Amino acid sequence: MSTFLWSRGEPATDWSPLDQFRRESSALLRLWRGFMTARCFVAVVLLLLQAVTFALGQPLQPVAIALSLGYLAAALLAARYALFQPPVRGFGTAWLSTIGVDLVTFTALQLLQIGSINYTPLFALPVLMGAVLGTGMVGLGTTAMVTLLLLVHAGWYWLQQPGDASPRFVQAALTGTGLFVVALLAHELARRLAREEALAQRNRSTAQMHALVNDLVIETxxxxxxxxxxxxxxxxxxxxxxxxxxxxxxxxxxxxxxxxxxxxxxxxxxxxxxxxxxxxxxxxxxxxxxxxxxxxxxxxxxxxxxxxxxxxxxxxxxxxxxxxxEARIRTEKLAAMGRMSAAVAHEIRNPLAAITQASALLSEDLVDPAHRQLTTMVQQNAQRLSRIVDEVLDVARARQQRVLPLGEQLALDSTVRTLAEEWVRHSQRQGVLLVLEAAGSVVRFDIEHLRRILVNLLDNAARYAGNRDGSIQVTTRRNVAGRASLQVWSDGAPLEPAVQRHLFEPFFSSESRSSGLGLFLCRELCERHGATIGYERRALSEGGPEGNEFFVSFAAGETRLTQ
Missing domain, CATH: 3.30.450.20 (PAS domain)
Incomplete structure (x- = not known):
């Protein structure tokens, strides 16, 4: 497809918004190509007319044939190489290479009147081109030139054959008037076409923008x-x-x-x-x-x-x-609880402190070992409850979690064995398999926090696992980078995708009787120690049954026990 540009011979003047759009109008470019095709067709018809008149017994007209061949060549060259970008604003290169050639060719054929053929209707082509593709000045100027050429031809005929030439002058005037009417109508239609195309383009751009926004909103x-x-x-x-x-x-x-x-x-x-x-x-x-x-x-x-x-x-x-x-509602409830947690903390801590102190004073006067054991149990559970209150309040306040100081270091395998056996004795659950493969690994973790994490994961596994041996497996590993991890695997049914997305969110649970805080607190405790917790569905061995596995990857940089 040809690319049309403004020629240097055309004047550079200010353009109206409509003319600015007409420069980019694809409809006018299509009309330009249509006019170029029409010019080639007219040239071919002129050659066929010469052949028909010769076949009817008329003598061969070399000048007419030469003009027709020259016009055909000019039309083909213009269709391929003419520089054009609508609208035509002056009588420069774009106008001369197309409309100007038409006027010269048709005028020469009309003046020669070869073969008694009237070539006046052909002038409609350059008039339409000027009116449609050019500005109002170009369209009216082209029509005025055609009218003058018709009047000159009438005068030329009167000089060649003296007599009553008024019919020819009247015919030329009427033809010129008709061409002016056609030019005005064609130019107005071209302007309306440009306006409608501009409006359609703006509406299309707006519709595309709205469609993109709607698609994005719906997708997300x-x-x-x-x-x-x-x-x-x-x-x-x-x-x-x-x-x-x-x-x-x-x-x-x-x-x-x-x-x-x-x-x-x-x-x-x-x-x-x-x-x-x-x-x-x-x-x-x-x-x-x-x-x-x-x-x-x-x-x-x-x-x-x-x-x-x-x-x-x-x-x-x-x-x-x-x-x-429901999960979002629970999250909003958690936010509301966070706003009142400071006052609740003082109200809970003060009775706990009084209970602890009273129990300590009471134990000083007791002699019976059974009574002293009871006061010791009260003190231990009061202290444990105090730690739980502190942790829940930390979550409610949504404080920025950070890695704790070096603190307590645990031998991973022995600690996991102790905690898992303690859970088995308490829950009386059978079929729990321990696979401890992180021998010598020491992790930086609070033992009470690790207990809460492991107990929570084992409780979840026991809720959905079968009763066969190995339906629950607790595993420790050490990867090639030296980072230790803990896995709790069970052979329960796979979790739904919607549940997986919200596993570690507060107050989200697939069971109506669960608070949905267990896994959330596990994640919070892991983050406080620089560890990560996650979930995946996998089989423990190739060809084995798939199950649900929750894994804890401990912070890098732990040490190994010396042998």
Whole structure:
């Protein structure tokens, strides 16, 4: 495709906003190519006319043939090499190489009147080109030149054949008047075309911008979105809807019928109800999952307004996982609890201090060993409760966690063995397997914090694991970089993706009776010691059953025990 530029011979003047757009108008460029094609076609017709007149017995006209061949060559060269960018603002190179050549050629043929052929209709081509592709001055100027040429031809004919030449002058004047009317109309239509194209371009840009923004908002929306028509066909869905519905929605080709999937039959019924009643609907329904128990989903529907009878309304369905909603509510509750934690801390610490002091004073006067043992138990549990209160308040205040000082150092394998055996005795759980492979590793961790982490992970594992031997495995390892880790593996069912995303968030739990603080506090305790905690679904050995594994990677830089 040819590239057209302004020629240096054209004047550089200020442009109006419409002319500025006409420079970039693709419609005018297409019209330019159309006019170039029309000029080539006219040149070919002129050559065919010479052949037809010769076939009808007229003598061969070498001058006419030469003019037609020259015009064909000029038309082809202009179509390929002419410099053009709309609008034509003057009588420069772009005008001379196209419209000027047309005027010269058609005038020469008209003056010669070879073969008694009237070439006056051909002048409509340069007039239209000037009116459509040029400014108003270029269009009217070209038309005025054509009118003058027609009047000159009438005068030339009168000089050659004296007599009554008024009909020719009248004919030339009427033809010129008609060409002026055509030029004005064509120029106005070209301006309107440019305005409409400019408006369409602005509207298209705005629509594209809005579409990009809408796509971004819908893609990142935490709520699932489905767009359903009156026939129950799904036309759009966002990633959140795929995560909530859990049936491979993202892999389906759009559009598809919602009612053909039994797990989504309730959604199809809500969509039909929305169209039937023409009002928004809101329901909470269970949605079956590919794996695991059904998920409680809140469904809200809205109808898009139909602009006219030809545009049908669409039902937009908003899906919300009720467990995520409850988790957000619990998080807000945690924030509210944090604001009152300072006052609660003083109220709890003071009675604990009084209990500890009273127990110590009481133990001084007791002689019976059984009574002294009871006071010792009171003191120990009061101190433990005080530490728990401090940790919960640390979480509520959301203080910036930091790595603790060097503090207590633990031999990992022996400590894990002691804590795990203590948990087994207390819970009377059978089938727990210990695999301790971090011999000599010492980690910097508070033993009470490690106890809370391990007990929490073992409690979670026991809740979902089977009863066979090895259904729960506690493992310690040391990687090639010398970093020790602790793993608690169980053969329970896989966790749902929505649960995995919120495992370590406060107050999020897949069970209604759980507070959802256990894993969150484990994460907080690990971060305070520079460790990390995570989850993955994997098999312990190749070909073995898959299970849920929670792992704790301890801070780098621990030492090894000397042998």
């Amino acid at each position: 929306l935490s709520e699932g979105v489905l767009v359903v028509d009156e026939r129950g066909q799904v036309h759009a869905a966002n990633p959140a809807a795929d995560a909530i519905l859990g049936q491979g929605l993202a892999g389906l080709a759009l559009p598809f019928a919602l009612s053909t999937y039994p797990a989504w039959a309730a959604l199809a019924a809500i969509a039909r109800q929305t169209f039937a009643r023409r009002t928004p609907q809101s329901k909470e329904i269970p949605v079956a999952q590919a794996q695991g128990a059904p998920r409680e989903v809140r469904v809200r529907t809205r109808l898009t307004p139909g602009t006219d009878r030809r545009t049908e309304s669409l039902c937009v369905m908003f899906l919300q996982d009720l467990r995520e909603l």
